[in-house]
Amino acid sequence: xxxxxxxxxxxxxxxxxxxxxxxxxxxxxxxxxxxxxxxxxxxxxxxxxxxxxxxxxxxxxxxxxxxxxxxxxxxxxxxxxxxxxxxxxxxxxxxxxxxxxxxxxxxxxxxxxxxxxxxxxxxxxxxxxxxxxxxxxxxxxxxxxxxxxxxxxxxxxxxxxxxxxxxxxxxxxxxxxxxxxxxxxxxxxxxxxxxxxxxxxxxxxxxxxxxxxxxxxxxxxxxxxxxxxxxxxxxxxxxxxxxxxxxxxxxxxxxxxxxxxxxxxxxxxxxxxxxxxxxxxxxxxxxxxxxxxxxxxxxxxxxxxxxxxxxxxxxxxxxxxxxxxxxxxxxxxxxxxxxxxxxxxxxxxxxxxxxxxxxxxxxxxxxxxxxxxxxxxxxxxxxxxxxxxxx
Numbered sequence: 001x002x003x004x005x006x007x008x009x010x011x012x013x014x015x016x017x018x019x020x021x022x023x024x025x026x027x028x029x030x031x032x033x034x035x036x037x038x039x040x041x042x043x044x045x046x047x048x049x050x051x052x053x054x055x056x057x058x059x060x061x062x063x064x065x066x067x068x069x070x071x072x073x074x075x076x077x078x079x080x081x082x083x084x085x086x087x088x089x090x091x092x093x094x095x096x097x098x099x100x101x102x103x104x105x106x107x108x109x110x111x112x113x114x115x116x117x118x119x120x121x122x123x124x125x126x127x128x129x130x131x132x133x134x135x136x137x138x139x140x141x142x143x144x145x146x147x148x149x150x151x152x153x154x155x156x157x158x159x160x161x162x163x164x165x166x167x168x169x170x171x172x173x174x175x176x177x178x179x180x181x182x183x184x185x186x187x188x189x190x191x192x193x194x195x196x197x198x199x200x201x202x203x204x205x206x207x208x209x210x211x212x213x214x215x216x217x218x219x220x221x222x223x224x225x226x227x228x229x230x231x232x233x234x235x236x237x238x239x240x241x242x243x244x245x246x247x248x249x250x251x252x253x254x255x256x257x258x259x260x261x262x263x264x265x266x267x268x269x270x271x272x273x274x275x276x277x278x279x280x281x282x283x284x285x286x287x288x289x290x291x292x293x294x295x296x297x298x299x300x301x302x303x304x305x306x307x308x309x310x311x312x313x314x315x316x317x318x319x320x321x322x323x324x325x326x327x328x329x330x331x332x333x334x335x336x337x338x339x340x341x342x343x344x345x346x347x348x349x350x351x352x353x354x355x356x357x358x359x360x361x362x363x364x365x366x367x368x369x370x371x372x373x374x375x376x377x378x379x380x381x382x383x384x385x386x387x388x389x390x391x
Contacts, residue, residue: 019146024255026153028248030160034173035241037164044237045112046170047244049119051228055221056120060093061127063214065134066338067206070213072138081198083135085206090132091189097121098178109171118174125181126152132188141191148184155180212342216334219349223356223379227372230360236368243369246316250376253324254331284336285388291329292384298323299377306363311370319373326380333387348386355382 035043064086072082101121104114129148136144159176162168168176224247231240302319310318337345355378363371 019149020255023149023153023156024252026157026160028252030156031245031248033160033164035245037160037167038169040238040241042170044240045115046173048228048232048237048240049115049170049174050123051240051244051247052225052232053116053119053123055218055225056123057127057130058214058217058221059127060089060124061130061134062217063210063212064089064131066213066217067209068131068134068138071206071209072135078198078202080193081196081202082206083139084193084196085198085203086131086135087189087192087194090128090135090185090192094121094125094128094182094185097124098182101175101178105171105175115171115174118171118178122174122178122181125178125185129181129185129188132185132192135192136188144188148188152180152184209342212346213338215346216331216338216349219353220331220379223353223376226353226357227360227364227375230357230364231369231372234365234368236364239369242313242316243372246313246320246369246373249317250320250324250373254327281336281340284333284340287329287333287336288384288387290384291326291333291380292388294326294329295323295377295380295384298326299374299381302374302377306367306370306374311367315370316373319370320376323373323377323380326384327376330380330383330387334383337387345387348383351386352379352383355379 034046038046068082068086072079075082097117098121101114101117104111104117108114129152133145133148136142156177159168159173159180162176163173228240228243231237231243302322305315305319334345334349337348356375359378360372360375363374365371367374
């Protein structure tokens with residue numbers, strides 16, 4: 001497949017962003033509606049569940065999506081084999097968690113475990129759908145991406161409206177979303193080559209690329225889940241809803257950045273393969289250095305603010321908003337390093353996750369949800385430093 005098929009003009013970029021925008025706007029609008037529809041305990045239970053499990057979406061999506069957008073544009077003879085292997089993930093990975101959730105729903109619909117199983121099944125199915133549209137996009141079929149996310153967003157809004165108007169609770173809401181994502185995933189399968197018998201060497205290349213390229217997104221989302229768990233185990237567990245709403249706003253801003261990265265990833269992959277390696281390394285080092293410097297200053301100023309008692313919902317929003325530029329710089333540095341040194345990037349995000357979890361264990365117990373947002377600053381600092389040192 002030539003690079004020409006992956007040229008992104010303004011009209012194509014606008015179309016792709018439009019579908020994602022509908023999904024994100026409906027996601028955040030639905031969260032606000034759910035907060036009004038449900039009691040505080042119900043919303044906190046839902047927030048704790050989705051906050052702790054949302055990273056599962058990245059486990060099944062990110063590595064496969066990035067591998068597809070990196071390898072498929074370069075592939076010729078092996079293209080159908082690559083698509084077929086990834087198609088199998090979309091088709092079969094969601095089945096076991098969905099079955100477990102269905103059994104729990106039938107046997108014990110009111111148990112907290114059922115809510116968690118539904119949340120896990122939903123996020124795994126959602127991630128597989130995102131992988132499916134990425135496969136279509138890697139093959140040059142960009143319209144499927146726009147339609148998929150638009151329908152997903154409208155379906156999410158419909159379920160939130162049912163929660164508000166008909167009293168559908170968290171279990172019913174997640175059940176409806178699971179059914180919606182399952183149906184959408186099935187609609188993605190036609191038109192994708194089926195898995196044949198790819199060579200063992202190709203399977204190893206795909207598996208290694210998925211593991212290393214997916215590490216960043218998985219770890220970045222896992223750190224949010226860790227902070228929700230730490231908050232749930234702290235004396236400030238009732239602030240789960242506040243943290244959920246704050247991280248939704250954080251996620252909205254970063255999702256725009258991630259979307260643009262994915263859209264242009266095939267072009268970056270082809271450019272690096274054509275001899276742009278040294279320039280990419282210089283760019284990544286500059287971005288990482290700026291991220292680390294900015295994060296160090298942010299941690300100092302934000303720490304002083306927390307020490308003075310800035311712990312309310314407004315403080316949460318301000319902390320998240322002011323941290324975003326550093327997180328964006330670190331993310332862009334990692335995005336470039338993924339195409340120059342996969343192992344260095346994977347190592348950096350693991351170290352950053354450990355730093356966030358360690359800092360969060362202290363700050364969450366002291367400042368609740370605000371302490372959780374503060375701990376996110378360690379990600380930008382440590383990730384920036386690690387990528388700056390990468391060669």
